[in-house]
Amino acid sequence: MPSRRHRILRSRALALLAAGPLAIPLGPAAAQAQSAARSGEAVTLEELSVSGDGEGVGQGVGPGIGQGAGRASGGPPRAAAPTPLDKPVGEVVTSIGREGVIDNRAATTVADILRNSPGVTVRQGNGPRDIVVSIRGNNARATGVSRNMVVLEDGFPVTQADGSSRFDLTDPRAYNRIDVFRGPQSPFFGNFATGGALNFVTRRGAEIDGVEVGVDAGSFGYLNNYTAIGGLSGPFEYSLFASDTRGNGFISHNSFDTQTINFLGTYTPTPDNRFTLKIINNTLFTLLPGRTSLNQFAINPFQRGCLTAASAAAGCTTFNLLANGRFGATVPVTADQGAFLRDDRRTIVGARWEHDIDAFTTWRTQLVFDDRNINQPFYTTAARGDFPGFNFLSDVTRRGDLFGLPATGYVALAYNTLDSFSRTYNRVLGAGPALGALIADQDTTQANFGGRARAEVQLSDRWIAVAGISAENTTIDGSNTSYSYAAARTTTTIANVNRSFLNVAPELALLYRPSEAWQLRGRVATGYSTPSAGNLFVTPAGVPGNNTQLRTQENLGFDVGFDWTPVETLRLSVTGFYEFFRNELITQSPGAGLLSFTFNAPASEHRGVEVGASWAFAPGWSATAAYTYDDQVYTRYVEQLSAGTRSTRFDRAGNKIPGVPANQLLARVGYEQRTGPLAGLGGYVETVFQDDFFLDNANLLRAPGYSLVNLNLHYATDLVGYAKRLNLFFEVRNIFDRTYVASAQNLANSISAATGLQNGAAVLANTNGSVFAGAPRNFVGGMKLSF
Template sequence: MSFSRLSLAPRRIGTARAILVPATLVLAALPIAGTDARAQATDDGVTLPELSVVGEPGRGGFGVASPQGSAASVIERPVGQVVTQVGRDGTIANRPATNIGSVLLDSPGITVRQGNGARDVVISIRGNNARSTGVTKNMVVLEDGFILTQPDGASRFDLVDPRAYGRIDVFRGPQSALFGNYATGGALAFRTRTGREIDGYEVGIDAGSFGYLSNSFTVGGVSGPVEISLFASDARGNGYQNHSSYDTQTINLLASYTPTPDNRFTLKVINNEVNADLPARSSLDQFRINPYQRGCATAATAAPGCTLTGLFANGAYGARIPVTADEGGFGRKDRRTIVAARWEHDIDAQTTWRTQLGFDERNFNQPFYTTSSRGSYPSWNFLTDLTRRGDLFGLPAVGYVALAYNTIDNHITTFNRAPYGGPTLGALIGEQEAVQSNLGGRARTEVALSDQWTGVLGISAENTTITGRSVAYGYSASGRTTTVATTDRSFLNVAPELALVYRPNAAWAFRGRAATGYTTPAASNLFVTPAGLPGNNTRLQTQENLGFDLGTDWTPTENLRLSLTGFYEFFRNELVSQSPGAGLLSYTFNAPASEHRGIEFAADWAFSPGWRAVAAYTFDDQIYTRYVEQLSAGTFTNRFDRAGNAIPGVPAHQLLARIGYDQPTGPLAGLGAYVEAVFQDGFFIDNANQLKAPGYTIVNANVHYAADLTGGYAKRISLYAEVRNVFDETYLSSAQNLANSLNATSGLQNGAASLAATTGSVFAGAPRNVVAGMRLSF
């Protein structure tokens, strides 16, 4: 993506020149020894105020306890970025967080949707993934500096257990200059607790409504040059919907070895197993009648509002038999394994070189609804970068250059489902093999222009190649037909970034940023047709966006932090996914032009001893500005102009508000409680804006206690209990966008009533439930 293609002016700028100018400035800063600018750059760095206590400010590296003074990773509090830091104290440590979504709501710009089973959630930043109901796209996810997003852009949060983390950074807005492909919405950077933070071991247990039980174990410490932290958990439950029981196990290891002050080695290992039953997604009409799909064990005795899915009686074609989720055996049995290592070397006092390599394999067996997908996605991630603190034209500067390469090998088979007998497979309907690779470079310079002004210039250039083949099979009484689709695509994208920060004093910071992002289609997008079946969709283009941020941060005292950011983003060929009907695969199309604009506000106020109030508000208005949709049915074909319509799946208003009290002194020190409200506006679920999913407000209440123990073997105890959805509101937590359709008899577009009766869309949110837990530290 060249900058000129997204700029408001039509003139073109040569790609080579666009890369050469900022890269030359970065490289000019690298070899010149000079003033140690890291402290200056860090002090001038403007991020969204930390909404909770974070790790030690003196830490050098991200995910490894490197010596004091070593160069920080580029993602550690970068200057000019719009970043929220969600810490452990007050957010993770004192609540039974069953999934990462409840923690991330502390950041403005975050939208959470219920995923497919267990603790799987779909996260979006600034609404860029809010219309997805399965895999998270349009962001890059990292953990301890290692990339968790696979090279096809897919991220999942089954493997993410909130209790393992000490801090989470939320990068908002286009971030491809810093993170490369897929960072059109932003990035998430998870940081596990290090061995020295744990310093011993902990055992924890949480239990609650609907058979929820979670056991966890954490151990960590330092011995000479070795530091290790290990987290393991087992979580299971019956689920609050019919046919939604699950169990999932996670192991998360972070180990570092520092043989000399100039060399640090880090090992990262994650393994997650998930085995989950999936309830059927209902229509909006069924949600209103039977939101939790109760009394839906068998089709013959199904209660009103039960969702039934039609499976081919012979598993191939012809008559269908309606079955419930139990009868169809809908579910997931997936495994994710990540093994990665990094070497950090301080070339001199101002220069650090890092090289890391990771293997990431996603193995899945998913008998979803009318089809079942089985496959393996092994991938490799390589990154090498150089960070140097020095002078640029006599000004303190931090320079960064990086080379990144990643590749994924996709193998998928798709079968029809057959009724009864558990997850019975029918006929093979698709085979897909594809290789996707991304090769690119990045460069970034942070320059202290004066005591009050800091400038940032960055750029990335990346080439993506996708080669693959999909074979689709169709069945009828006359036999089997075969359709072959192949692709050999190459995408070259360029993403510049420019930021300027003005800090007149310690209390105020003003920032402006212009940045670009790109997301190439994945191989899986290229081989699902608008009919929701394996086939040819290989003409998809790269999604590109140009975003402008203006914001201010005000910290008049250490007890009050306020932040306000306005953003306006212009999209070209936005990738939008939707469902063509119940049980079918979601397909992806390009909307030629669209705009996202909004406001993000965050507040953290300790207004009296022990009292604290937190708020995170987002206004996000997203519209198509150029998109004509063609619909066909029978002998009719009509085109509909969607320009000016809201992009489906994105709520305009979201708010988290929390107020709490923690006793600071006396015999009850460590006892606390809070109440929070989570509000989400309604949102359209179709391109014609005919049907709107209802908004909601839920209230959660928490009480917790933590104290140091003396005279015994245990060092510390933490107790907590939480009532979620206190007022037992029935609300919608996930809705698959639905395709509009024509009436085959009249040729007119079907209305809201037709959409509301279409199954395969809605999951209800959890009713009132209670979860309590305990953690002992030794």
């Protein structure tokens, strides 16, 4: 017979679970949970959430649970789109909401939002919204595609089967919040989640409840016209966001325009069935400036006077194009001469069916079609390709008892695949972005198939235990045909790949809540990230060829932390992490105009501390901070460098991993007038600090750090009549007009062909193809009308 204690726990859990899904509360929070359950609201014991009106934060227990799942039959139909990843117990998650981050400023890219989360590094990519995001330094070395994380929107994956994510399609105005999962997350998300995951949550139709029309305008010709339409009608809920964004850019040859459509619709025919449709379409056209060397950045950071190579001002970067597009003599060109650009499209269509089998069991099935089409003639090569893929997920979540203890169980089956049809051409000087000879023809298929399981068990009033595991098989099959040209002949080289990777990732977590104010947590988890097909066909020389020896990147991470909320107005969260990597995938550039290549570092360690805090220290006043200390070192890696007939090996053990700043901080102090004739008027000052970081494995050259100060003023008021609400804002960014490095590609070290000695920092500092400058002082303002 179950003990009296177990009977009490079981009856309490059943009472709460019958009212809706929730992360089972701990001890002193039980009264709050019961009250929330009676009102249809779910509760979690979450880590610090830097959020505004973060509707849905904390709802659900595990992946696959939407709001209201498991509701007793007979309740009213719920026509709200489910959010399947609402902060599961045991994960280190920060949620960033709209207030002060999106609503009251022109968040031109997701970088403006994600800086508010500890552990996140953001860099400028190759396009206006092409932000390279890394979590805990994973992926900090990339300059375009983001890897080592899984990205979702409303629970639908927008990471393709090769692990690639791009943020061109993410207009920040569309979102209600972003959840940042930090640390190894493969037990929960599968392949590529060694660094973590992001879940973008769009605004619900009921929240918009009408029509919103807005415009943001600012320096350098920036203009964003956008609209949001949403509503709730019987069993239907819908939200549609559309924007047209364009600008001249603050670097020469960097004008752009991009259009985005983002739709989320839900149909709830019965209380136990919910159908969701997700559509995203983004088109992008942007001119691209040349990435400079560090020395060129110091002389001419914004590439002024660089129309032609012949008349170029000091510090202009040039790239050498083959005069005939095939072999032989080269011609130096600037970005304007070479007509460097990107002309891309991304289309995603997803559908999901959620079915409540009974009051405690939810079954969810979803299918996503994702097509990425690229035309990228920039620098010395041009890439053209189409990358269609599918992503399938079916999972079951069960809320009930495990050995008499309240528990939530989750099992999932996942499959995704991507066909890559990619052609690479030499560039040649001509009218527009003229193409030379074909140098690589790649046709591959990459697929991931696996299963995941997870259990959350409330051991007592104060303790929760979590265990999870995933197992997944990844296959890469295909070939790359590369062509090299000479006057006498054309040489064709075929590199075939037929690789299979089997990976398993477990996790364990324990949460303890000794009082209402304190939550203590510990977690040990693993992650894996296989190479993508594209990594396998670029050699360390930076040219198409065979690089098929790459292995799976694996990491084992330990997290220990606490959340402290002594009063409602003060929240502090601290997390320490220590992660051990094996075969870490590192990407770097071998030099100007060459393709970046990827290699495995046999062993490395990442360790650090993440701190998040918010404090409403006086009526109307508040302060927010997000700080990260991240120390990454090689513990076992010998690098071989070659030049001419000489080769030399260098032991990099103990060196810092390039691309990762040791210290980052966002700090904000603001004021909001809550009452009186000036109610709705507010503002804040924020500083963004990032440490310097090494650009090379030998730790010879550093990209300088920076500290920026931004000022924001905003006003919001309700209106009487046809229009319901008015929002206004004005912002000065980089008030002190600092010149800083917004992005820097890691550089490969080299040796002298004559002596075999390693070249010094002066050689690296003169190697172009690395640096983009950040925006100088600029102004942006906007308004939004709600009807």
